[in-house]
Amino acid sequence: MEKRLKYAMVGGAKGSFIGPVHRMAVRMDNLADLVAGAFSRDAKKNADTAAEIGLDAGHLYSDWRTLLAAEKGHIDFLAVCTPNDSHYEIAKAALELGIDVMCEKPLSMTVAEAEELGRLAKRKRRVLGVPFSYSGMPMLKFARDLVAQGEIGKVCKVVLEYSQGSFRKIDLTKPLDVRNAWKMDPKRSGPSCAVADIGVHAFHMLEYVTGLEVKEVLADLSSFAPGNRLEDDASILVHFKRGAKAFLNVSKVATGEENGLRLRVYGDKASLFWNQEANNYLEVKKPFEPTRVYSRKAPYMAALSEASVRGQRIPAGHHEGFIEAFANIYDEFCAAVRTRRERDFPGAREGVRTMRFVEAALASHKAGGAWTKI
């Protein structure tokens, strides 16, 4: 048996959304042990988190600097689950100490920072992961593979909606909901809200599924939630490099939507439909054939897309969800940590591309809706 991996976590205290997801994902496939943490600057919350997850108090730290100083050499990787404004400095410090890093998106506050992290990881030969979680969903891997195999022909148009209604659930006349507050605060989240928070998932999905690079974007941003200083809605036109186009709707004020992430990829031979809220299925439509609905890990899937069945845990019809998708990303990330080889998960490149997208979208909007290079 191989030596078990050990990891530490910064941020992600009890009660946050994404910290527990990282921990569950790592545990699901028994990938690594969480051996150290600095979960919150709030001492009580920090201690409560350690207690809940059974972490020895001797490895609980009040801040990430202390943690890194104490644990370097003892951990295989660091999971960074803090608000956006500290991603860069924490990831940088860890990489410089030779520690592999899984860092929440967006990777940084600026493109320059993201690029620097990418270069640093390369120079230090470190593994840097950025969990664009939906790319861990098996049927999206299948979509990517179908496109790459030429099954839908030349990609022409992508229509992608990422519509959440989360900001409609906040009573804006009162102090902001604790969990989402920092997402509306330029100091903590950076200059973008909806685009940086969920638009980056959508952008990543565009390039991930099509295998194409985006050339330029044209963005029309809005702040519909009263009192919100950052954009909470975006309509974005996209030009890929070889003539394909996309249409991207991103919203945090799509009243009543839960996590409405819907993808349609139109090629000249066929099209693909995928809906995150029914993510175990993928539809393929051709002009002269009935619609085909493929199902996660159905018996025919292995022959069509090895990546989509790799690591899959349970048979078709018994659904895997968001946590499993996250675990799929960690599976590949931990394999890279162990083997030092490239694996199938998003990393520095994707972190940089999505940051460029955020900057281009903001610039395009500022210019009144001008096509802006990425």
Add this chain to the structure above:
Amino acid sequence: MEKRLKYAMVGGAKGSFIGPVHRMAVRMDNLADLVAGAFSRDAKKNADTAAEIGLDAGHLYSDWRTLLAAEKGHIDFLAVCTPNDSHYEIAKAALELGIDVMCEKPLSMTVAEAEELGRLAKRKRRVLGVPFSYSGMPMLKFARDLVAQGEIGKVCKVVLEYSQGSFRKIDLTKPLDVRNAWKMDPKRSGPSCAVADIGVHAFHMLEYVTGLEVKEVLADLSSFAPGNRLEDDASILVHFKRGAKAFLNVSKVATGEENGLRLRVYGDKASLFWNQEANNYLEVKKPFEPTRVYSRKAPYMAALSEASVRGQRIPAGHHEGFIEAFANIYDEFCAAVRTRRERDFPGAREGVRTMRFVEAALASHKAGGAWTKI
């Protein structure tokens, strides 16, 4: 019993799509008798159509001018189902003779012509209908009424897709499919293909459901089908007059789509979801309540939207489709013809607005994606 209405039809020969739909729609509710026709310039096709529908050969004409000359005074209205380039002159001639007109969309080749028809109809006190067929669908009337009643609050964003794959079913290496050929031909269809053909339905729906006026658009047009000189795909950003926005995807090359017309209207209190391919239902989503799925003519509907149940023929669960929607438009049109009062159907105003939209979209694209007033 009232005197039965009589009507004549120009265009719409046997084998065309929309001509038979007009005839079935009129017959469904027993609204009028078809007493004269000039269905095709092809004499055999013309005669075959007359024979099929049981029209007395004495009232079959080789062209619309002859028809109008002979039948004026004998018909209550004229249905115009010819290709786009003749709509204007036929409608104009009929109106000038004092005949009410139901004219297929787009109403004309230019805004100026559409406006002229509108003025002419007003001056002559004639009824002019333009069958934007989806507005005859009961659940879309319900959507309009819910918005007007304030049920979804202030409209913020509309996402509307009208995606067909019809041009992917044409073998473009061979002479064009007879039925669709003229749609790709600038001489017959005018300077726009996808936008003028189906984009106008989408635009009409935007204003119909929201009750708002569109202020300006920004369009990115494409010609993805090889050899197509007109646009077959459009990504269009929309600004309404009071701050709301919309995102419009229009395509004739959306491979594998049949008639993918999907509408989402996001207000600050609730949102509405409607899908033409399941048009007997409407979903309403609110932040703190389960999604509600309303059903055509369910027992609770009459109290919520009189317009949505008016003329409805069969109980909830037994579906009405496209022909019934068309009949709903004719019900209202014929009521206007009989009563000379305003009724609930699209007419000159909608014909003009949609033509402005086509021109603005083309101009915006030509300018490299500039916001263009409507």
Add this chain to the structure above:
Amino acid sequence: MEKRLKYAMVGGAKGSFIGPVHRMAVRMDNLADLVAGAFSRDAKKNADTAAEIGLDAGHLYSDWRTLLAAEKGHIDFLAVCTPNDSHYEIAKAALELGIDVMCEKPLSMTVAEAEELGRLAKRKRRVLGVPFSYSGMPMLKFARDLVAQGEIGKVCKVVLEYSQGSFRKIDLTKPLDVRNAWKMDPKRSGPSCAVADIGVHAFHMLEYVTGLEVKEVLADLSSFAPGNRLEDDASILVHFKRGAKAFLNVSKVATGEENGLRLRVYGDKASLFWNQEANNYLEVKKPFEPTRVYSRKAPYMAALSEASVRGQRIPAGHHEGFIEAFANIYDEFCAAVRTRRERDFPGAREGVRTMRFVEAALASHKAGGAWTKI
């Protein structure tokens, strides 16, 4: 052009469900003219119906006997839309006069009567239709054709639900809702309610789609609606002749259901799923292939099932519903009336089989759940 058909109607006054459906169905494809009627024993209702549909008062009759006496020789067929208890005598009288008949289901109150009508029609060489309306739905014809072509292999099991909640919409503490009242009254509807009213549709569908004959049934009937003397719910086990089985759920008290008619046919090679509330689609599932969703009148359909596209009016994606299905049955019926040849519509045989089913189900239940031959 062929001589137009003429028909008369008995029952089916304004405000009833099925009478107007017959009339719309006949008009939709311009099949025949309604030239005489005896719509209601209520003189005012009778006159109002005639006025609404534009029937000359000279051909309006107070009862069916007078109608038949006056119109024999002038009509091509008679549509019978009265309550169940008069079907037999009206159909019998018409057939004896040499008039073709479209008679609402159930064809009679007893098996013996149905058999007699069948023999009479045969002897008189008359066309007798019984509109089991769902068999006019194109995708159900497709299902039948797929089974007949061996596409699903040997049929093993059918699961069929026909669940309506209509009796939950009646305030049973008050006098019964006028339209449904007679369905709960043994004198008018016969000894069965749910089974005779909608179970017969389900039974017909079983034999229609599978091409198999039912051998025996075992029924468990219930009267859940307070005060209802007839059964309003039935669980029925079915044995076909060659080893296949079916499971039939029939209910008028399925609270909240509209017209929940759902069919699953399992063969040893594939299965078919069809849902009346989305009736333009049919799903086919095979063990080692993605689910296929076929769409009404899609371009590939003509090659697979001529019957499913025959008479279809509009392209895939523009839906046809219940009235169109009814028109499809009338298309075939009228073709038989014109040509005197066998066509694809349900008739005497189906009328007799469904009556046998009703009697067997009642007998099985009375015997405490015994297998009872049909």
Add this chain to the structure above:
Amino acid sequence: MEKRLKYAMVGGAKGSFIGPVHRMAVRMDNLADLVAGAFSRDAKKNADTAAEIGLDAGHLYSDWRTLLAAEKGHIDFLAVCTPNDSHYEIAKAALELGIDVMCEKPLSMTVAEAEELGRLAKRKRRVLGVPFSYSGMPMLKFARDLVAQGEIGKVCKVVLEYSQGSFRKIDLTKPLDVRNAWKMDPKRSGPSCAVADIGVHAFHMLEYVTGLEVKEVLADLSSFAPGNRLEDDASILVHFKRGAKAFLNVSKVATGEENGLRLRVYGDKASLFWNQEANNYLEVKKPFEPTRVYSRKAPYMAALSEASVRGQRIPAGHHEGFIEAFANIYDEFCAAVRTRRERDFPGAREGVRTMRFVEAALASHKAGGAWTKI
């Protein structure tokens, strides 16, 4: 922090379906450490499993007797994942040693054995869990709570399908598929196949959701798969104690189905629809209201059903699946192990009831379809 729980597992080697699910479920919420195992009688498979999951070879045993002898006093509970025929003796031995047990279903081969285990657990004051996994699904807990709160009124009828096509994926001309082989073998699985394997889930769901006790059943069993000696399909009529009825379809030969578990509960005020393949939603239908679609962990859920949100990990719109449902059962089971109090998970009572159901179904079928008491 509380002392961490320790557990051992018997059966459930690498490559099996349910063993890994137990392990992932326990890890997901960090409930206990797996400290000992006897996974397979095949020594290599046993060792490979230990290696894969990181179990110290010193705690790996060749059989369950040795494991229990060595580990008693060191483990808090035992997970039993062996084929059906050994459940009874292993669970009995563990309980007698004072060890809490989570035992796969069916709990035993006979009712008498199941009852004995129930009595033994009670006498020894041990926790005995039987993972009827679907009852761990949040929206099914919600369904149960809605019924208990009277939201749907008096339950009248339940329609429940559990249709799998798994036996259609086996090449029956060759030696049976290794994983499923024992399910068709009376010696290993007992006298029933489909009913004991998945029918018990369905039966448990009936009583779980309605809160009612089943009084009697009438079963019609079939063996459609060639060469299968046990039933692979069952149509079962159910009478509950207070007048309600159910209709149960159970099949392993439902060609093309994956895990088709669909539930409809009809009360006299409303009905509930739930489909395992979209298990994060529950539909509620009332006669005079639009259908409501409730979503797992939506903001309104906590007030409606505490049980449905307890332990839920991620927000609405990010789906939880089968493994999470299993983890929910282990959450409650482990809480019972820690606190020695009753919690919300299926146990001895459910194990016994489902065994009685299996025996009654077999007896009813043998008697030619007689109502048989449970």
